[in-house]
Amino acid sequence: MLKIEGVSYTLPDDVPLFQNFSMTVNNGEILGLSGKSGIGKTTLAKIIAGYLRADHGQINVQQMKGKSHSVQLIWQHPEQAVNPKWRIDKTLEEAGVPDQSIIKKLNILPEWLYRYPKQLSGGELQRVCIARCLLAQPEFIIADEITTMLDPISQAEIFKILTEHVQQNKIGLVIISHDTVLLDNLCHKVIDFK
Numbered sequence: 001m002l003k004i005e006g007v008s009y010t011l012p013d014d015v016p017l018f019q020n021f022s023m024t025v026n027n028g029e030i031l032g033l034s035g036k037s038g039i040g041k042t043t044l045a046k047i048i049a050g051y052l053r054a055d056h057g058q059i060n061v062q063q064m065k066g067k068s069h070s071v072q073l074i075w076q077h078p079e080q081a082v083n084p085k086w087r088i089d090k091t092l093e094e095a096g097v098p099d100q101s102i103i104k105k106l107n108i109l110p111e112w113l114y115r116y117p118k119q120l121s122g123g124e125l126q127r128v129c130i131a132r133c134l135l136a137q138p139e140f141i142i143a144d145e146i147t148t149m150l151d152p153i154s155q156a157e158i159f160k161i162l163t164e165h166v167q168q169n170k171i172g173l174v175i176i177s178h179d180t181v182l183l184d185n186l187c188h189k190v191i192d193f194k
């Protein structure tokens with residue numbers, strides 16, 4: 001279980017962004033998080049994944065597998081989430097267990113492995129980032145507007161793969177999106193972050 005309790009965050013210029021936010025994500029649960037632009041969804045995602053520290057409150061992960069990187073964030077902009085000097089094979093090797101079934105499921109072509117990130121399209125690179133996340137065998141995944149650069153068919157494919165994988169592996173998934181229809185279709189529960 002991932003428990004977020006009473007989390008508050010203040011921006012560097014002393015403006016409070018959000019206060020006393022709580023939510024719980026169970027293993028195998030798919031939870032949607034919507035809310036207007038600039039309200040703080042990405043900031044909350046960074047706090048949950050450990051990239052930012054909250055002013056107050058707690059993030060508790062009750063681990064089933066006891067792994068150190070139990071919460072993984074999939075970023076909105078994949079080109080900002082990878083080392084531009086590493087070829088794709090190195091990025092994937094660093095992630096963890098080299099599970100070829102995940103690479104295949106995400107349609108990552110063998111020829112991509114020897115390229116650098118800028119030699120892939122945004123959508124192709126996002127598939128690599130999703131594979132990297134799954135290879136790390138997280139217990140919880142935060143997917144922050146991960147398909148904004150994809151056409152509707154690719155978007156549906158990506159979410160089908162991701163939601164099937166999390167259900168099969170009892171991973172908790174938080175999908176952050178402005179697309180409330182998408183969230184209603186995919187999630188067990190949707191929270192309006194306001």
Ligand SMILES: Nc1ncnc2c1ncn2[C@@H]1O[C@H](COP(=O)(O)OP(=O)(O)OP(=O)(O)O)[C@@H](O)[C@H]1O
Nearest residue numbers: 011012013017035036037038039040041042043044
């Ligand atoms: N380092 C920073 N310094 C100052 N303000 C920041 C910083 N990072 C984010 N902000 C501000 O915090 C607010 C929340 O940003 P955040 O990216 O979390 O919003 P969001 O809800 O994810 O938005 P969107 O839906 O547009 O992606 C925004 O107004 C943004 O300008």
